[in-house]
Amino acid sequence: GAGVSQSPSNKVTEKGKDVELRCDPISGHTALYWYRQSLGQGLEFLIYFQGNSAPDKSGLPSDRFSAERTGGSVSTLTIQRTQQEDSAVYLCASSLWRADTGELFFGEGSRLTVL
Amino acid sequence: AQKVTQAQTEISVVEKEDVTLDCVYETRDTTYYLFWYKQPPSGELVFLIRRNSFDEQNEISGRYSWNFQKSTSSFNFTITASQVVDSAVYFCALSEASGGSYIPTFGRGTSLIVHP
Numbered sequence: 001g002a003g004v005s006q007s008p009s010n011k012v013t014e015k016g017k018d019v020e021l022r023c024d025p026i027s028g029h030t031a032l033y034w035y036r037q038s039l040g041q042g043l044e045f046l047i048y049f050q051g052n053s054a055p056d057k058s059g060l061p062s063d064r065f066s067a068e069r070t071g072g073s074v075s076t077l078t079i080q081r082t083q084q085e086d087s088a089v090y091l092c093a094s095s096l097w098r099a100d101t102g103e104l105f106f107g108e109g110s111r112l113t114v115l
Numbered sequence: 116a117q118k119v120t121q122a123q124t125e126i127s128v129v130e131k132e133d134v135t136l137d138c139v140y141e142t143r144d145t146t147y148y149l150f151w152y153k154q155p156p157s158g159e160l161v162f163l164i165r166r167n168s169f170d171e172q173n174e175i176s177g178r179y180s181w182n183f184q185k186s187t188s189s190f191n192f193t194i195t196a197s198q199v200v201d202s203a204v205y206f207c208a209l210s211e212a213s214g215g216s217y218i219p220t221f222g223r224g225t226s227l228i229v230h231p
Contacts, residue, residue, distance in 0.1 A: 033218065033219075035221070040124075040223065041223060042206065042221050042222055042223035042224050043206065043208075043221035045218055045219075045220065048216060048218050050216065056216055056218065089158070091160070093160075098216065098217045099148060099150075099210040099217040099218065099219050100146075100148055100167075100210060100212070100217045102165075103150065103162040103165050104150075104162070104219060105162070106152075106159055106160040107159070108157075108158050108159045109158055109159070
């Protein structure tokens, strides 16, 4: 498809398990962002990839969270030893380059529920 | 300190009413960008507008209009003659030059409910 694709759309897991969330950005977009949306909390920035540069990980809430982007395209967000407070919708977005040159395009999100 | 403040958590109106969503931002940069996004019940955020700090001209797009005032650090969004399809959560965002990455910071959103 032409838009940002995320999978899975829904994930239910047990506390302590690891989860992987995938994002396939729009072809040709060099920038990729992960945000987390918790109820009533707006969008919380997690991590930003720009081309081949080192990612900006300043928003990751703990060392249980990590992300990689392979070949400048697909990205995977990994949460290890999930906790109940990790329950949220994880949103991926991509942009042509940076936000000063164009808007972010968002995927539909991956809803994570940790029991 | 919160960089983007959307003080209105929820607004409820009746169809055909005009409604204004407030957005106040905070930045020390002279170059920055402001955005509005719409998140309908389906969940996917939809881009509405992007405005740079050097362009204070108000913009109108159909029933939507935006009022950018640097003097009050505000970027308010008005929907004229609201419709049920306007029901959604609306997010304002700020993109600053700090660090050169322009990563957008979002407000907490305003939930707009338009009743028929």
